Amino acid sequence: MPPGRVMASTPGQKKRILEPDEPALDRVTRQKAKMATTTDHQESLLRMDSETSVQMGDELPHMDEDAMTTKTRLRKGKGLERITKSVGRKVPIQIAEGMKRPEKPLQAAKLASECGLVTRSHPPVLPHFKLYKNNASLLENYIGKVDANFEMNTDSETIKTACKDILQKHSKNRRHQIKKKYFDTIAANTVSIKSPVPDLTDGEWQALVEMWSTPRHKGTCVSNKMNREKVVYNQRTGSRHYTSHIFATK
Structure with a gap:
């Protein structure tokens, strides 16, 4: 028998003789698998931030891999925080006069997401949007x-109008979700007097x-339902605003 190496076998298997020029198989341990997974995750984060920086038109500064390690936070919106950290400044929000959304898809998406987080966390859920408009401090x-998370001019009427429009849509959607889950599926005589939603007061x-x-x-709900059934051309752009969709397809 030519000289060779004997590879250690697991219980219940025969020994395997390797040829002199055949490399030994490297064992994949749990530690090695964990290190490989961590490296792939960090590379994906760096690639994601690079693509984001290209969309914003900025150069991505050099960052250490330790800075890209994700940390547990109480606040959501980690994507915006990661972009802010990678670019080195807050995401700018630029809205043309007469428009209600930014043209660039990244700015529009992050503005809508952040406004949604603030709407669900801080303002109260009021029955009508006119109650929001009449409360200047709110x-x-x-x-x-x-x-606080963007670079935008809050003194501009265009920015204020855009934020109010997003607040109106998010508050309306939130009322619809609460009504669908806690009111429509329950008989009128069994509706709870106290709030079944944790972040909603009894009042x-x-x-x-x-x-x-x-x-x-x-009656308004019935008429709106009938009108929605008459729509022939439904929206096909997903959650992206029409202005951003036109900008992306140019």
């Missing part, structure tokens, strides 16, 4: 919290129930 606080819940129970609101 709107100022809302825009200020959004501005806000009772105001919503009172509005949903009026005949006028019920």
Whole structure:
């Protein structure tokens, strides 16, 4: 038998003789698999930030791999924080006069996401949007919290109009989700007096129930449902705003 090496075998298997020029198989341990997974994850984060920087038109500064390690945070919106850290400054928000959304898809997506996070976390859930507009301090606080994560001119009427429009849509969607889950599927005589939603006060819940129970609101819901069934050309751009969709398809 030619000289060779004997490879250690696992219990229940025969020994295998390797040829002199045949490399030995490297064992994949748990530690090696964990290190490989961590390296691939860091490379994907760096590649994602590089693509994001290209969309914003900026050069991505050099960063250590330790800076890209994800950390546990109480706040959501990690994508925006990672972009801000990689670029070295806050994401700028530029909205043309007369428009309600930024043209660049990245700016529009991050602005909508951040406004949604602020809407779900801070402002109360009111029955009508006119109650938001009549409360100047509430709107100022809302825009200020959004501005904390972006580079934008909060004194511009265009920026204020865009933030108000996003607040109107998010508050309407949130009322719809609460109504669909906690009101529509429950009999009228068994509706809870106290708020079933953790972040909704009893007063806000009772105001919503009172509005949903009026005949006028019920008639509006029926007419809106009939009008939606008449739509021939539905939206095909997903969650992307039409302005950003046109900019991306140029």
